[in-house]
Amino acid sequence: MQKKNLLNSKYNIIIIGGGAAGFFTAINIVEKNPNLKVAILERGKSVLEKVRISGGGRCNVTHACFVPNDLVKFYPRGERELKGPFNQFCSGDTVEWFEKHGVELKIEDDGRMFPVSNSSQTIIDCFQDAVKKLKIDVLTNHSVQELYRTESHWKITSTQEVFTCEKIVMASGSNPKIWELLETLGHDIIEPVPSLFTFNIKDPRIKDLMGLSAVASVRVKKSKLQASGPLLITHWGLSGPGILRLSAWGARELADKKYQFAIQVNWLNEITFEEAIDLLKEIKAALAKKIVGKYAQFKLPKRLWENLVRAADISEETKWADLNKKQTTALAEQLTNAEFQVYGKSTFKEEFVTAGGIDLKEVNFKTMESKVAPNLYFAGEILNIDAITGGFNFQNAWTGGFIVADNIVK
Ligand SMILES: Cc1cc2nc3c(=O)[nH]c(=O)nc-3n(C[C@H](O)[C@H](O)[C@H](O)COP(=O)(O)OP(=O)(O)OC[C@H]3O[C@@H](n4cnc5c(N)ncnc54)[C@H](O)[C@@H]3O)c2cc1C
Numbered sequence: 001m002q003k004k005n006l007l008n009s010k011y012n013i014i015i016i017g018g019g020a021a022g023f024f025t026a027i028n029i030v031e032k033n034p035n036l037k038v039a040i041l042e043r044g045k046s047v048l049e050k051v052r053i054s055g056g057g058r059c060n061v062t063h064a065c066f067v068p069n070d071l072v073k074f075y076p077r078g079e080r081e082l083k084g085p086f087n088q089f090c091s092g093d094t095v096e097w098f099e100k101h102g103v104e105l106k107i108e109d110d111g112r113m114f115p116v117s118n119s120s121q122t123i124i125d126c127f128q129d130a131v132k133k134l135k136i137d138v139l140t141n142h143s144v145q146e147l148y149r150t151e152s153h154w155k156i157t158s159t160q161e162v163f164t165c166e167k168i169v170m171a172s173g174s175n176p177k178i179w180e181l182l183e184t185l186g187h188d189i190i191e192p193v194p195s196l197f198t199f200n201i202k203d204p205r206i207k208d209l210m211g212l213s214a215v216a217s218v219r220v221k222k223s224k225l226q227a228s229g230p231l232l233i234t235h236w237g238l239s240g241p242g243i244l245r246l247s248a249w250g251a252r253e254l255a256d257k258k259y260q261f262a263i264q265v266n267w268l269n270e271i272t273f274e275e276a277i278d279l280l281k282e283i284k285a286a287l288a289k290k291i292v293g294k295y296a297q298f299k300l301p302k303r304l305w306e307n308l309v310r311a312a313d314i315s316e317e318t319k320w321a322d323l324n325k326k327q328t329t330a331l332a333e334q335l336t337n338a339e340f341q342v343y344g345k346s347t348f349k350e351e352f353v354t355a356g357g358i359d360l361k362e363v364n365f366k367t368m369e370s371k372v373a374p375n376l377y378f379a380g381e382i383l384n385i386d387a388i389t390g391g392f393n394f395q396n397a398w399t400g401g402f403i404v405a406d407n408i409v410k
Pocket of ligand 1: 016017018020021022041042043044047048049050051053054055056059060061062142143144145157171172173175177178243349350351352361379380381382390391392393394395397
């Protein structure tokens with residue numbers, strides 16, 4: 001890099017990263033103090049790329065959970081630290097903020113909130129209009145390479161320019177290069193691992209059942225991890241809210257297991273093995289002359305029921321009346337305690353995040369300022385904070401950005 005020839009530009013505040021957290025911070029800073037000169041440096045050709053693809057192109061902006069102490073429970077990493085920040089800027093404030101900026105949000109049945117337009121472009125347009133109006137410089141193709149602190153200011157070297165500023169906001173998401181730079185400033189980085197993934201499973205019981213779902217509970221064997229909720233059978237294995245929750249809470253533990261572990265699925269969710277035996281006996285009495293595999297029970301999808309019956313070694317012709325004790329036990333086992341071997345993970349296309357990042361002990365959560373280097377602030381996924389799916393990851397970006405802005409202008 002030819003540093004000598006690089007242009008030198010001055011700003012009051014430089015934001016590194018043109019994603020959700022970077023834009024939200026920049027807009028809030030200049031709205032609060034229009035006299036501040038602010039730039040966003042983005043390494044890519046375009047900005048807000050994750051916002052664009054988020055929520056399957058619809059952008060799940062936040063979640064209809066408006067009480068800070070309830071909201072924090074969705075964050076496997078950051079639960080304790082986010083209590084204070086959510087008391088300053090919570091999901092209700094997000095709804096209000098977007099409304100004030102001309103974007104109406106709607107609540108879906110599961111609590112996820114999207115723009116009424118059902119398009120992430122609405123959020124991008126809202127941010128782009130605001131930076132234009134507020135005269136915030138958005139500099140793309142500026143990959144930050146170096147950070148250097150003098151007594152009075154910061155120097156930032158990007159691939160194109162050298163910048164001088166009073167304060168830096170790090171909003172670069174989960175980016176290893178920036179974490180390395182921050183390590184040189186004395187920050188500790190919690191090792192990054194993926195979160196929000198689905199489980200790869202090859203098993204005859206779920207083969208060719210892609211798209212079927214059932215409300216079930218899942219336990220990871222030799223672990224305390226368990227979750228319940230709709231379980232979705234995919235081409236590769238199992239997905240759905242329950243699996244994603246396990247992947248988030250177990251992000252580190254499952255990485256340690258190299259994504260090779262066994263799970264136990266209770267397809268009947270809260271019904272225990274013993275209760276299943278009793279219920280099967282009742283069905284046997286009621287449907288004695290009917291073929292076991294023919295009519296699905298417990299509201300399970302028919303083809304899944306057929307596969308579980310087959311896995312319990314019950315032939316296609318067997319009638320309920322002929323079911324022996326061994327077969328009844330085997331069926332109850334398949335229904336409430338079906339073991340599957342997971343041999344890897346796949347990306348959940350609608351949303352994924354990284355667990356890991358800046359050690360939360362090194363951040364003042366009243367201001368989002370670094371405890372290691374003054375005048376250095378953090379917002380978004382760069383921190384060791386992440387949540388399950390549902391709009392919570394963006395909420396972390398909005399909350400962090402708002403608090404940074406509030407404190408920078410003070
Ligand atoms: C497919 C997908 C769908 C998702 N859907 C949702 C959803 O619907 N709801 C939800 O809550 N969450 C969702 N998430 C998670 C959410 O997108 C992130 O948590 C959020 O984008 C984090 O925002 P951020 O600004 O911290 O980081 P990012 O959005 O990652 O932005 C960081 C920016 O910094 C830039 N950058 C990195 N290094 C440098 C550098 N050296 N110099 C300059 N710039 C740099 C990057 O190019 C990037 O543009 C989704 C994630 C994915 C991958």
